Amino acid sequence: MLAWTLLGSLFFAGSAHAKAVFAHFMVTNAAKFSVADWQNEIRLAQEAHIDAFALNMAYGDPTNSASVANAFNAANSLGFKLFFSFDYAGNGPWAKENVIAYIDGYRSAPSYYQFNGRPFVSTFEGPASAADWAIIKQSTNCFFIPDWSSVGAKAALELGQADGLFSWAAWPWGNQDMTTYDDASYIQFLGGLPYMMPASPWFFTNLPGYNKNWLWRGDDLWYDRWQEIQYVQPDFVEIISWNDYGESHYIAPLHDNAFDAFDIGKGPYNYAANMPHDGWRLFLPYVIDTYKYGIATVTEEGLVTWYRLYPSLECNSGGTTGNTANQLQLEFEPTEVVQDKVFFSALLTAPATVSVSIGGVVRTATWENTPDGGVGIYHGSIPFAGHSGEVVVTISRSGTIISQVVGKSITTNCPNGIQNWNAWVGSATGNQAVSATPTLNLDKQHCIEGTGANNFAGLCSFTCTYGYCPVGACVCTAMGAQRELPDATGVKGYPIEGEDASYGGLCSFACNYGYCPEGACGTVQVPLTTPTVSDFAPPACVAGTGEGNLAGLCSFSCNFGYCPINACTCTATGALNVPPPATTSAGRGAAGMDSSVYDGLCNFACSRGYCPEGACSNNPGGSQSSDEVRCKDGIPCPLNACCSKDGKF
Template sequence: MKLWKLPFYALAGLATLASSAPIDSNSTIAANDKLVFCHFMIGITSNRNSAADYDDDMKRAKALGIDAFALNIGVDPYTDTQLNFAYESAARNDMKVFISFDFNWYNTGQATTVGQKVAQYGNRPAQLKVDGKVFVSSFAGDGLDIQQMKAASGMDVYFAPNFHPGQGDFSKIDGALNWMAWDNNGDNKAPSAGRNVSVTEGDQSYTKALGGKGYIAPASGWFFTHFGGEVPYSKNWVFPGDLLWFNRWREILTLGPRFVEIITWNDYGESHYIGPLSSPHTDDGASKWVMDMPHDGWLQMSKPFIAAYKAGAKTVDPYISEEKLIYWYRPTPKGVSCDNTDTTMEGSPNNSSGNFFRGRPNGWETMEDAVYVVALLKSPATVQVASGPNSRSFSAPAGASAFTVPMGVGPQRFALLRNGQTVMSDTSLKDIVDSCICGLYNFNAYVGTVPAPSTIDRLGPVGLASLSQGLRTACPTNTLGANRVAVASATGGVILPSSFPATTTPGPTPTPTPSPYYS
């Protein structure tokens, strides 16, 4: 969960088993209120110098419809400094926050210490309270003495930890967070032959164990981590992403849980961030696969889904107020070999966690070589996509729909048409290439939108501090968009339009057929 994050606990055995606005800072949370949280890593924010450094995150989250940040903390010497900044910023931006104790760093014998930390912040104006109780969560922590923790806090506590069915005592908690937002094999890795625990199976396991108590359903779009021997926390695997962000939000609308937690705002090391690259943070080495890979499009896509969820709706369609295309893809086909230059191919990394693998990330076979497009439309239109030489045209209905195009090397172009006239179009700032960017196997996702944002989201100097550590090839810094500038210069300042096919495929394509690794 943070710099030296250990593997999160496996969910072994799971296979058997209102208004869109955020809450008002002075409001009381009713039992039927639906709330959206977003996991926020305090462990990488030591470079923030005041509450003002949190203001942009708070404002962006509030505009999206997020009610509270779950502030993940370990035992770093700067934790209290940053918690104070975050609580202060949240209060003045009408946001809520709560502490999520990371039990990679705390241990379950520290119930009194945890309770004392709850007491330290529980009466702050920005503290989230649910059912009149101070809301507290965790990452892992099965076995914590809950009665002792609550006694040490001296407060009424709504404790919704990341306990696991069959491991933690669900009779003593008020709710629970399910962290596993990705299909998996039941042992913290991607699905494999005969071993697939879907996210919806995780939902079922948790709701059964909770017996009507508050369920925090997870929502995430991606997972990829690729630390080699250049750091002491080596790990290298993926969970299948593909159309997960779109499909998961539709599942949440069907499920209608009391709480949803987006995983995450700023965990760049595992590539499941929806917050901006420019959000102030230190570099744990993830800049190698995060640089030039913004995810803001996922943030934008979730806004109407959050509104629909809070209203108790089963479809997002009536909540689409702004038409746009959101697209994402990996920067290289999975067959490109980077063995000669990848950072995981050298040294003798510590693999006591069992999470380190050389070369391509463990689970890479479960990923599709595809470009994914989600259309948010008020009325039907034609969506055109050209991924390198692969072009497709789709009839998109009003509402939200998703399409898949085979990945092609070269520029990535997207357009929306009605009655043969282009409504909006753009060429992505990132081409798909058949070479190894920075010498790495990069299985992170590039996420873009049409219309495109007015500015390019970039990592700051501190967020790039460890970029060169362990690299074996040259790695130019923050080059996103450079190819478009070159094209515009060569054409007198105008980027030439690209042609699309005349044929149209009726309706949205279905979710890609699962590979044999899912069966």
Template sequence: MMVKSFLLAALSAVTTLVQGHPSQERSLTERASTDRLVFAHFMIGITSDRTSSADYDADMQRAKSYGIDAFALNIGVDPYTDQQLGFAYASAANNDMKVFISFDFNWWHTSQATAIGQKIAQYASLPAQLKVDDKVFVSSFAGDGVDIAAMRSAAGTELFFAPNFHPSYGTDLSNVDGLLNWMAWPNNGNNKAPDATGNVTVEQGDQQYVSALAGKAYIAPASPWFSTHFGPEVSYSKNWVFPSDLLWYNRWQELLTLGPRFIEIVTWNDYGESHYIGPLDSPHTDDGASKWVNDMPHDGWLDLAKPFIAAFKAGATTVDSYITSDELIYWYRPTPKDVNCDATDTCMDPNASNSSGNYFIGRPNGYQTMEDSVFVVSLFTAAAEITVTSGGNSQTFQASAGANAFQVPMGVGTQTFSVTRNGATVFQGTSLKQIIDGCVCGLYNFNAYGSSPCFL
């Protein structure tokens, strides 16, 4: 059999091959209102450089091709918000996608219920507006305590309101139609990585929400990663990680078992927190995240999600029969976690703003919970043997047909991957990103580098 070798530079061609397989054929408007839906959280706040609806087309088309039904458009109160919402709604309509507004209460206030309702009314009648059970769908980031009755009155139309309220706060949930759980990562119960004070799994968070909702719609979160490293260069300094490692793969397995009505991917384009699954060339302004995002694609995570999304929508509890092509997906951090970058890192300044309590000096809070490993997921139509070489560490795995996950201890140097089937090498490739025993641009960079080589 001829060997096919792919480098990351050829990623776009690989993606085209994968996308050529049949996916979701029906348009969203043709699906019953009780069907399961998948959303992706989309940050409008970093899109001020987009000048027309066409600037959103590639995002809409790409998301749709992977089975994502709607973007949750996260908005603050920026002066360009309405212009960008107009572009996004128009692009969604042109590309048979849906969108809905997610009010970010980092910027909105719970006292603004009437203004929020009026903002909903501005866009409620547009063709791309997502409706669920014939009601205008609306969500939020935080917002516990907003006057829902006043908001509904100001909107002047029936709403399906599924905000990111928190059952643990004792918030009145009688007037919501569902809830979004944002906490997509293992945590300590206080918005940080698990530690001696607590260890809350994402599944435990699911159960808390499902119990509180008592049959109402649950928007379950799915996120591949979390790392943020803003220092004094911004007013919202924050520096922590959640343990992510194989979270993306494991979470999709959990979601097929859980079977919620909705899933929201966190996120499409939040580069600042490193959980983007959209492409790096999606137009956006730089809020300082480029220091750890440049040359760090996450394309493979979307490839990994595609068969799981199809399985979820079909009501399946396993993904295997929805894998229609052979793919090997990998990711890893660019340095071991114990490298010392104190002399040059931007988060060494003790005078950075810490009004949120999220700023920590030096390495990000929670860094110890990350594993120094190279992570590999196989999506195979037939069994094969995988060999991963990370620096001086090399391991071989037997991968069955279906989805499988493996990890190899991180080794400094070149990262190579090969697949053998029936005694013949059917894929071999070398990543363009080496793991270094040093500091990337002088920083502690806990973002992941990932791509999706493919063999057919």
């Protein structure tokens, strides 16, 4: 276990409250836990410097009562904190009386997490039940910070009940790396109210019983996101997740008695079994303490490495997509999103070399990210490059090995011939006592590297280097000592015609210091446009087609961003055309049609008035099995369910 000495305890003395880091805990996966099992999980969370578990509970789950009692007994005995995160998507909305009963039943427990003397409460989705919270809050005096990501920050605040907001947008879009644009929108609309920022290491799910089969890029995400957290400095951070094995973003140990989701969700195999993620906890004390206190001392060096076990082109994709049409995202083949690489991060007191052996072929790797001043987390990766076999990652300095991970073999022998897009994670600590502290506290550091979306890339790359990296326009990717500014030119820069105010500060700064890109900035002040679509929003499908009787369905649905690649071909992209509300009964594929191809399209189209005979049939309110009911973004999904942000059932 890595240990650190805390420094800078007065760094946030002027804040209204102490920062905190939570982990999203799926209570249903602890249905078979004893109090001792809960204690074991809590001890691991405490070692990682996590402040509390957010107990995700689906309405009516028969295991809730016993599991919650065990959890609080364990937490009370160990001085750990817990709070409720009521899941409004899993089994539908909670009855307000039950919410009140749970809060009142545990709010006075020593282990219940309090914010300014009020019991802290969150949700997974549930904006349609916002009115209930006026009564709940009046009855319990809870501090309410929900995840209503499906409606966005502005609409969530306009519902009038939230004391702050939690975003579920923890993963990057398509083949891009993670950005902070979603976080910036929350911060803007919250206007000083608390923001809970999400962090997650991975996402892959293949549970057709829950209508889930997609991935989002993991790759460098765990490293990147904590760099972003250090820069944004949100009020709270919630890790997604502690133990959601079905979505592959767990950082908890694997438990054979917690894999029910793979049976209930009809997974083709258990893609979490023998795929540990414990290593992702190794550096949490360092990054959490840095986030909370501004600085931490490294007293033990270490290494974490992660990679997929199967080259992406070697096995059947399993029907998995990169992105998901269920959230009106442009879908990709997964091979366009994930990278066949071995990723590694090391916590070091000084520079060191890294080498990677795959199948006995040793290659010297390079660091892609290094901490300013030499103390902190180094990060890099190296492609598989066609090699297979045992993976060994070694960190050394002056010929002496600091730490080494001997990992599972990369192979083309996929389980059941289907890709496992999950990651294997390994870790190791050094065997020498060390002590080193970064030179600068976070409050003395500036952005020294950054990027931006689309036309902002060049501008942000320049301005972020010199500490000017506005979170609403740019993404800061590294922090450190302020870089010496170039000589000022005195040139006054302005956005060019056709651009908007988002460019204003960037052009003013960049042009004054010698970088005035003609595609974004000029020296003449002109009237600015008012964008109707965010400069930073990724493209959506706006037109598409399909073969045979899919042609009309795809033409209709792709126009509104719902364009699944297993059925349709997107022929044009642009700003999302918001689909009309669903007003009629759901549909499904007609008799004889492949349900995996037709059901989603027919449901989307039929519920909006387009239900072509021969391809689709109406499904007027028939009974639905529990594993067919889904919820996502207010957009009806197959079998007339309502839908939630991440497609959870």
